[in-house]
Amino acid sequence: MNDLEKYILKNRDELDHLEPVPEEAMWKKIRANSIPQKPPTRTGFNWKLLAIATLVLSVAGWGLLFFKKQATVPPVVTPPKQEVPIAEQPLEENEMPAVEQTVPIAARQPDKPTQEQIAAAERKVPPSIAKQPKRKAKRVTEEEAAAQTTIFAEEQELQQLVVQKQQEIGLDTLDRATYADLLKELDELEISVAEARRDLGGIPQQERLMETLIRYYELKIRILEQINYEINKQKYHEALEKRI
Amino acid sequence: MTAIETISEIELVQLCRNGDEQAQRQLYSRYVGAMFHTVLRLTANREDAEDLTQEVFIKVFEKLDSFRGESTVGAWIKRVAVNTTLNFLRQANRLKMVAVESQNLPPEAEPEVDETAWANDIRRIHEAMGELPDGCRLVFNLHLLEGYRHQDVAQMLGITESTSKTQYMRAKRILREKLMVGN
Structure with missing residues (x-):
């Protein structure tokens, strides 16, 4: 290596600063030629819509199941209608006696059919058919009970997970303004599930309600995880700021 | 001096991979001078050097996911710059060597x-x-x-x-x- 080579290598860095570099102009062209932009992290996922869709599907599914069951149940045999004078009906407390008129016995809700009426109805239905719904109803109830126990355990597990996530995040002390979007989604989810509890609160709907609740917990956990991710991202950027 | 100007290469590359425009601009600023001069020395043509430098950085941002950290990011960008320039010269039939006794x-x-x-x-x-x-x-x-x-x-x-x-x-x-x- 001669002196010229040595001199060039010694001043190597200078060689990278001799010409003016049109940095801004080139950058604009690079941007215009599309640096691939990854889509921004989705924080605005519409959990409410998803929750509502879940609820609608749940209710629709239950409704379908209910009507299907109704269609397969043998027709209820009602005792022959008899008309009795209103005056013979027992009066409720503080109820004024009515004027003379008649109502069908079937419409008198508090009254139960008499033994004679039941016996008469059973005579019209073959015993094999008459007893079938009763046995079937008992078996279904046991299965349902087992299923509900499983779902209940699952719900409890998810509930614990939600509590754990909330504690990790410190949800109660979180700055609501910073995570407004996600917290709003969480609130909307709470409203949706409250509506579900109200609409599906009856005993026959318990299974559907439990399924809806489990879905609700799953959604809630996902939102909490999203909040956790945002918190960690914020911490990372704060750490970078401190390095200045 | 902003935070982005002081972060390490690894962090900068990661941010660029995530599509952070500020980080991409920072990576570009760090290396554009050296890459432009490298390309200019190889082509001996300022206009070609500008076009090729742009092409180099577009490739860099497109292929940053393939950077494995086996060398410095500067060395990796330099390889992209050299290869891009040589491909350009090859296509322009400018790699011919004059026979030397x-x-x-x-x-x-x-x-x-x-x-x-x-x-x-x-x-x-x-x-x-x-x-x-x-x-x-x-x-x-x-x-x-x-x-x-x-x-x-x-x-x-x-x-x-x-x-x-x-x-x-x-x-x-x-x-x-x-x-x-x-x-």
Whole structure:
């Protein structure tokens, strides 16, 4: 290596600063030629819509199941209608006696059919058919009970997970303004599930309600995880700021 | 000084991969000067150097996911720059080497140059390098300034190793002559 080579290598860095570099102009062209932009992290996922869709599907599914069951149940045999004078009906407390008129016995809700009426109805239905719904109803109830126990355990597990996530995040002390979007989604989810509890609160709907609740917990956990991710991202950027 | 200007290369690359525009701008600012000058020395044409530098950074941002961290990001970008430029020159049919009679250029036959002719004037050397013929300019730059061995240069340019060596000696001879004349 001669002196010229040595001199060039010694001043190597200078060689990278001799010409003016049109940095801004080139950058604009690079941007215009599309640096691939990854889509921004989705924080605005519409959990409410998803929750509502879940609820609608749940209710629709239950409704379908209910009507299907109704269609397969043998027709209820009602005792022959008899008309009795209103005056013979027992009066409720503080109820004024009515004027003379008649109502069908079937419409008198508090009254139960008499033994004679039941016996008469059973005579019209073959015993094999008459007893079938009763046995079937008992078996279904046991299965349902087992299923509900499983779902209940699952719900409890998810509930614990939600509590754990909330504690990790410190949800109660979180700055609501910073995570407004996600917290709003969480609130909307709470409203949706409250509506579900109200609409599906009856005993026959318990299974559907439990399924809806489990879905609700799953959604809630996902939102909490999203909040956790945002918190960690914020911490990372704060750490970078401190390095200045 | 902002936080993005002080973060490490690894962090910067990660942010760029995530599509952070500020980080991409920072990575570009850190390396655009060196890459532009590298490309300019290889092409000896300012307009080509601008176009190729843009192409290099577009490729860099597109392919950043393939950067495995086996070298510095600067070295990786430099490889992209060199390969992009050589592809351009190949397509433009500018990789032709002028045949050199090796016997005319024995190392011992090199006339010594008065150091005062070029000392303290790197700009003159830079300009003289830009006037070298394509083939020997490429070899001279790749070997001396970019640090590639003659074996690697030969492979990159599709020539033999001995051709690379003779082209390098030719480049030095022409350079000295130019510097002497300039003096």
